[in-house]
Amino acid sequence: MKKQPMNEVVDGRLAKVVVTTLLMACAVGCGSSSAQTAGDGGPTSATGGIRGAAGVGAAAGGGSGGGTGATVGTALAVNLRTANNYVILAESQVSTVPPAVITGNVGISPMAATFITGFSLIADSTNVFSTSAQVTGKVYAADDAVPTPSSLTTAIADMSLAFTDAAGRAPDVSELGSGSIGGMTLAPGVYKWGTNLLIPTDLTLNGGATGVWIFEIAQNLTLSNAVTVHLTGGALAKNVFWQVAGSVDLGTTSHLEGIVLCQTAITLRTGASIEGRLMAQTAVNLDSSTVTQPAP
Secondary structure: OOOOOHHHHHHHHHHHHHHHHHHHHHHHHHOOHHHOOHHHOOOEOOOOOEOOHHHHHHHOOOOOOOOOOOOOOOOOOOOOHHHHHOOEEEOOEEEEEOOOEEEOOEEEOOOOHHHEEOOOOEEOOOOOOEEEOOEEEEEEEOOOOOOHHHHHHHHHHHHHHHHHHHHOOOOOEEOHHHHEOOOOEEOOEEEEEOOOEEEOOOEEEEOOOOOOEEEEEOOOEEEOOOOEEEEEOOOOHHHEEEEEOOOEEEOOOOEEEEEEEEOOOEEEOOOOEEEEEEEEOOEEEEEOOEEEOOOO
Protein backbone atom coordinates (compact mmCIF):
# COMPACT_ATOMS: atom_id res chain seq x y z
CA MET A 1 0.00 0.00 0.00
CA LYS A 2 1.43 3.32 -1.05
CA LYS A 3 2.16 5.72 1.80
CA GLN A 4 0.73 9.21 1.54
CA PRO A 5 3.44 11.88 1.53
CA MET A 6 3.74 13.68 4.88
CA ASN A 7 3.17 17.13 3.37
CA GLU A 8 -0.18 16.04 1.90
CA VAL A 9 -1.36 14.79 5.31
CA VAL A 10 -0.28 17.98 7.04
CA ASP A 11 -1.80 20.17 4.33
CA GLY A 12 -5.06 18.25 4.56
CA ARG A 13 -5.24 18.65 8.31
CA LEU A 14 -4.37 22.34 8.05
CA ALA A 15 -7.04 22.81 5.45
CA LYS A 16 -9.62 21.21 7.74
CA VAL A 17 -8.51 23.41 10.62
CA VAL A 18 -8.71 26.55 8.48
CA VAL A 19 -12.16 25.68 7.13
CA THR A 20 -13.48 24.81 10.60
CA THR A 21 -12.12 28.05 12.03
CA LEU A 22 -13.68 30.13 9.26
CA LEU A 23 -17.06 28.45 9.69
CA MET A 24 -17.04 29.06 13.45
CA ALA A 25 -16.03 32.68 12.97
CA CYS A 26 -18.81 33.21 10.44
CA ALA A 27 -21.40 31.61 12.73
CA VAL A 28 -20.47 33.90 15.62
CA GLY A 29 -20.05 37.04 13.55
CA CYS A 30 -23.19 36.55 11.46
CA GLY A 31 -25.46 35.64 14.39
CA SER A 32 -26.33 32.27 12.86
CA SER A 33 -28.89 30.37 14.84
CA SER A 34 -26.84 27.23 14.16
CA ALA A 35 -23.96 28.66 16.16
CA GLN A 36 -25.92 28.41 19.38
CA THR A 37 -29.03 26.78 20.71
CA ALA A 38 -31.69 28.08 23.04
CA GLY A 39 -29.95 26.17 25.79
CA ASP A 40 -26.97 28.47 25.51
CA GLY A 41 -28.63 30.88 27.89
CA GLY A 42 -30.67 33.44 26.03
CA PRO A 43 -33.64 34.23 23.87
CA THR A 44 -33.34 34.57 20.12
CA SER A 45 -32.52 37.98 18.67
CA ALA A 46 -34.64 39.67 16.03
CA THR A 47 -31.96 38.90 13.44
CA GLY A 48 -31.86 35.19 14.18
CA GLY A 49 -29.00 35.03 16.65
CA ILE A 50 -29.28 34.26 20.33
CA ARG A 51 -28.38 36.63 23.11
CA GLY A 52 -27.84 36.03 26.79
CA ALA A 53 -30.26 37.59 29.23
CA ALA A 54 -27.85 40.46 29.93
CA GLY A 55 -27.97 41.40 26.25
CA VAL A 56 -31.70 41.89 26.20
CA GLY A 57 -31.85 45.29 27.86
CA ALA A 58 -28.86 46.63 25.98
CA ALA A 59 -30.12 45.46 22.63
CA ALA A 60 -33.50 46.93 23.34
CA GLY A 61 -32.00 50.29 24.12
CA GLY A 62 -32.02 50.05 27.91
CA GLY A 63 -34.90 52.52 28.01
CA SER A 64 -32.84 55.38 26.62
CA GLY A 65 -32.31 54.63 22.96
CA GLY A 66 -33.21 52.52 19.95
CA GLY A 67 -32.00 49.11 18.91
CA THR A 68 -33.57 45.78 18.26
CA GLY A 69 -35.19 43.70 20.97
CA ALA A 70 -33.33 40.56 21.83
CA THR A 71 -36.15 38.08 21.88
CA VAL A 72 -38.05 36.30 19.18
CA GLY A 73 -40.75 34.20 20.76
CA THR A 74 -42.93 31.50 19.30
CA ALA A 75 -45.98 32.25 21.42
CA LEU A 76 -49.43 31.57 20.05
CA ALA A 77 -51.98 34.37 20.01
CA VAL A 78 -54.37 34.51 22.94
CA ASN A 79 -57.77 33.07 21.99
CA LEU A 80 -60.48 35.64 22.73
CA ARG A 81 -63.29 33.34 21.62
CA THR A 82 -66.59 35.26 21.54
CA ALA A 83 -65.05 38.29 23.29
CA ASN A 84 -63.49 38.95 19.90
CA ASN A 85 -66.92 40.22 18.78
CA TYR A 86 -66.42 43.43 20.79
CA VAL A 87 -64.02 46.34 20.53
CA ILE A 88 -65.00 47.42 24.07
CA LEU A 89 -66.19 44.92 26.66
CA ALA A 90 -66.67 45.76 30.34
CA GLU A 91 -68.47 44.48 33.41
CA SER A 92 -69.39 47.57 35.44
CA GLN A 93 -69.34 50.69 33.23
CA VAL A 94 -68.51 52.18 29.84
CA SER A 95 -68.38 55.98 29.85
CA THR A 96 -67.27 58.71 27.50
CA VAL A 97 -66.81 62.45 27.36
CA PRO A 98 -68.07 63.06 23.79
CA PRO A 99 -67.18 62.92 21.07
CA ALA A 100 -65.77 59.41 20.99
CA VAL A 101 -65.07 57.62 17.70
CA ILE A 102 -65.56 53.89 18.13
CA THR A 103 -65.38 51.30 15.37
CA GLY A 104 -66.74 47.94 16.46
CA ASN A 105 -69.30 46.61 18.93
CA VAL A 106 -69.54 47.67 22.57
CA GLY A 107 -70.79 45.37 25.34
CA ILE A 108 -71.45 45.50 29.07
CA SER A 109 -72.49 42.72 31.45
CA PRO A 110 -73.80 42.05 34.04
CA MET A 111 -74.74 45.75 34.28
CA ALA A 112 -77.60 47.34 32.32
CA ALA A 113 -77.54 49.86 29.48
CA THR A 114 -77.89 52.73 31.99
CA PHE A 115 -74.25 52.06 32.93
CA ILE A 116 -73.17 53.01 29.39
CA THR A 117 -72.99 56.80 29.72
CA GLY A 118 -72.21 59.68 27.40
CA PHE A 119 -73.25 57.83 24.24
CA SER A 120 -76.87 59.00 23.86
CA LEU A 121 -78.00 55.46 23.11
CA ILE A 122 -80.97 54.75 20.88
CA ALA A 123 -82.61 51.37 21.45
CA ASP A 124 -83.22 49.33 18.31
CA SER A 125 -86.84 48.33 17.62
CA THR A 126 -85.92 44.73 18.48
CA ASN A 127 -84.47 45.79 21.84
CA VAL A 128 -81.62 43.36 21.16
CA PHE A 129 -79.09 46.21 20.93
CA SER A 130 -78.75 49.99 20.83
CA THR A 131 -76.95 52.40 18.53
CA SER A 132 -75.01 55.61 19.03
CA ALA A 133 -73.77 58.33 16.70
CA GLN A 134 -70.33 57.79 18.28
CA VAL A 135 -70.24 54.06 17.52
CA THR A 136 -69.86 52.40 14.13
CA GLY A 137 -71.28 49.12 15.33
CA LYS A 138 -73.83 47.97 17.90
CA VAL A 139 -74.04 48.54 21.64
CA TYR A 140 -75.14 45.59 23.78
CA ALA A 141 -76.14 45.46 27.47
CA ALA A 142 -77.25 42.74 29.86
CA ASP A 143 -80.83 44.06 29.99
CA ASP A 144 -81.35 43.89 26.21
CA ALA A 145 -83.73 41.35 24.75
CA VAL A 146 -82.69 37.74 24.13
CA PRO A 147 -80.29 36.43 22.94
CA THR A 148 -78.10 39.34 24.07
CA PRO A 149 -77.90 38.55 27.83
CA SER A 150 -76.64 35.00 27.29
CA SER A 151 -74.28 36.09 24.51
CA LEU A 152 -72.77 38.71 26.81
CA THR A 153 -72.43 36.25 29.69
CA THR A 154 -70.44 33.97 27.40
CA ALA A 155 -68.29 36.85 26.12
CA ILE A 156 -67.47 38.01 29.66
CA ALA A 157 -66.47 34.47 30.59
CA ASP A 158 -64.31 34.25 27.46
CA MET A 159 -62.67 37.57 28.36
CA SER A 160 -61.75 36.12 31.75
CA LEU A 161 -60.37 32.96 30.13
CA ALA A 162 -58.23 35.07 27.80
CA PHE A 163 -56.88 37.07 30.75
CA THR A 164 -55.93 33.86 32.57
CA ASP A 165 -54.37 32.40 29.43
CA ALA A 166 -52.19 35.47 28.85
CA ALA A 167 -51.20 35.66 32.52
CA GLY A 168 -50.03 32.06 32.51
CA ARG A 169 -47.65 32.20 29.56
CA ALA A 170 -44.01 31.40 30.37
CA PRO A 171 -41.92 34.57 29.88
CA ASP A 172 -39.04 34.90 27.44
CA VAL A 173 -37.87 38.04 29.25
CA SER A 174 -38.59 39.26 32.78
CA GLU A 175 -38.33 42.75 34.29
CA LEU A 176 -37.03 44.36 31.09
CA GLY A 177 -35.95 47.96 31.69
CA SER A 178 -36.88 47.62 35.36
CA GLY A 179 -40.44 48.47 34.38
CA SER A 180 -39.74 51.36 31.98
CA ILE A 181 -39.45 50.49 28.27
CA GLY A 182 -39.64 53.81 26.46
CA GLY A 183 -37.44 54.10 23.37
CA MET A 184 -37.06 50.36 22.91
CA THR A 185 -37.73 48.19 19.88
CA LEU A 186 -39.05 44.79 20.89
CA ALA A 187 -39.26 41.62 18.84
CA PRO A 188 -42.08 39.09 19.31
CA GLY A 189 -42.08 37.25 22.62
CA VAL A 190 -43.56 37.02 26.10
CA TYR A 191 -42.45 39.82 28.45
CA LYS A 192 -43.23 39.80 32.17
CA TRP A 193 -43.04 42.37 34.97
CA GLY A 194 -43.83 41.94 38.65
CA THR A 195 -44.19 45.73 38.94
CA ASN A 196 -45.86 48.65 37.21
CA LEU A 197 -44.96 49.15 33.54
CA LEU A 198 -44.31 52.66 32.24
CA ILE A 199 -43.94 53.63 28.58
CA PRO A 200 -42.62 57.22 28.87
CA THR A 201 -41.47 57.60 25.25
CA ASP A 202 -42.35 55.93 21.95
CA LEU A 203 -42.11 52.13 21.82
CA THR A 204 -41.70 50.05 18.66
CA LEU A 205 -42.79 46.45 18.19
CA ASN A 206 -40.97 45.03 15.19
CA GLY A 207 -41.84 41.69 13.65
CA GLY A 208 -43.76 39.94 10.90
CA ALA A 209 -47.49 39.40 10.49
CA THR A 210 -47.37 36.15 12.47
CA GLY A 211 -45.34 37.57 15.36
CA VAL A 212 -47.07 37.60 18.77
CA TRP A 213 -46.30 39.89 21.71
CA ILE A 214 -47.68 39.16 25.18
CA PHE A 215 -46.99 41.65 27.98
CA GLU A 216 -47.74 40.32 31.48
CA ILE A 217 -47.95 43.19 33.97
CA ALA A 218 -48.56 42.46 37.65
CA GLN A 219 -49.52 46.04 38.54
CA ASN A 220 -50.46 49.08 36.41
CA LEU A 221 -49.74 50.03 32.78
CA THR A 222 -49.17 53.72 32.02
CA LEU A 223 -48.64 55.24 28.59
CA SER A 224 -47.41 58.82 28.99
CA ASN A 225 -48.93 61.82 27.23
CA ALA A 226 -48.35 61.99 23.45
CA VAL A 227 -46.50 58.65 23.41
CA THR A 228 -47.12 56.21 20.55
CA VAL A 229 -46.64 52.47 20.33
CA HIS A 230 -45.55 51.73 16.75
CA LEU A 231 -45.88 48.47 14.82
CA THR A 232 -43.26 47.82 12.14
CA GLY A 233 -42.13 44.99 9.89
CA GLY A 234 -45.69 43.85 9.18
CA ALA A 235 -46.68 43.41 12.86
CA LEU A 236 -50.44 43.34 13.49
CA ALA A 237 -52.38 44.84 16.39
CA LYS A 238 -54.48 41.69 16.73
CA ASN A 239 -51.34 39.81 17.80
CA VAL A 240 -50.34 42.17 20.62
CA PHE A 241 -51.73 41.44 24.10
CA TRP A 242 -51.43 43.62 27.22
CA GLN A 243 -52.44 41.53 30.26
CA VAL A 244 -52.69 43.94 33.19
CA ALA A 245 -53.60 42.94 36.74
CA GLY A 246 -53.90 46.58 37.83
CA SER A 247 -55.29 49.56 35.93
CA VAL A 248 -54.47 50.93 32.49
CA ASP A 249 -53.97 54.66 31.88
CA LEU A 250 -53.39 56.00 28.37
CA GLY A 251 -52.21 59.61 28.56
CA THR A 252 -53.50 62.59 26.61
CA THR A 253 -53.18 62.11 22.81
CA SER A 254 -51.25 58.85 23.30
CA HIS A 255 -51.73 55.85 21.01
CA LEU A 256 -51.62 52.15 21.85
CA GLU A 257 -51.72 49.08 19.62
CA GLY A 258 -53.11 45.73 20.71
CA ILE A 259 -55.63 43.91 22.89
CA VAL A 260 -55.89 45.16 26.47
CA LEU A 261 -56.98 42.52 28.99
CA CYS A 262 -57.36 44.39 32.26
CA GLN A 263 -58.44 43.11 35.65
CA THR A 264 -59.55 46.55 36.84
CA ALA A 265 -60.23 49.83 34.97
CA ILE A 266 -59.05 51.17 31.61
CA THR A 267 -58.87 54.96 31.19
CA LEU A 268 -58.15 56.84 27.97
CA ARG A 269 -57.33 60.50 28.60
CA THR A 270 -58.35 63.33 26.27
CA GLY A 271 -57.62 62.47 22.64
CA ALA A 272 -56.01 59.10 23.40
CA SER A 273 -56.51 56.33 20.85
CA ILE A 274 -56.02 52.62 20.29
CA GLU A 275 -56.13 50.18 17.43
CA GLY A 276 -57.11 47.02 19.25
CA ARG A 277 -59.66 46.09 21.90
CA LEU A 278 -60.41 47.31 25.43
CA MET A 279 -61.52 44.51 27.76
CA ALA A 280 -61.95 45.40 31.41
CA GLN A 281 -63.24 43.35 34.31
CA THR A 282 -64.55 46.64 35.74
CA ALA A 283 -64.88 49.88 33.72
CA VAL A 284 -63.72 51.53 30.49
CA ASN A 285 -63.58 55.34 30.62
CA LEU A 286 -63.04 57.45 27.48
CA ASP A 287 -62.47 61.16 26.90
CA SER A 288 -62.90 62.22 23.26
CA SER A 289 -61.07 59.02 22.43
CA THR A 290 -60.77 56.88 19.29
CA VAL A 291 -61.07 53.11 19.55
CA THR A 292 -60.69 51.06 16.38
CA GLN A 293 -60.95 47.30 16.16
CA PRO A 294 -57.81 45.67 14.72
CA ALA A 295 -57.58 44.51 11.14
CA PRO A 296 -58.35 40.78 10.79
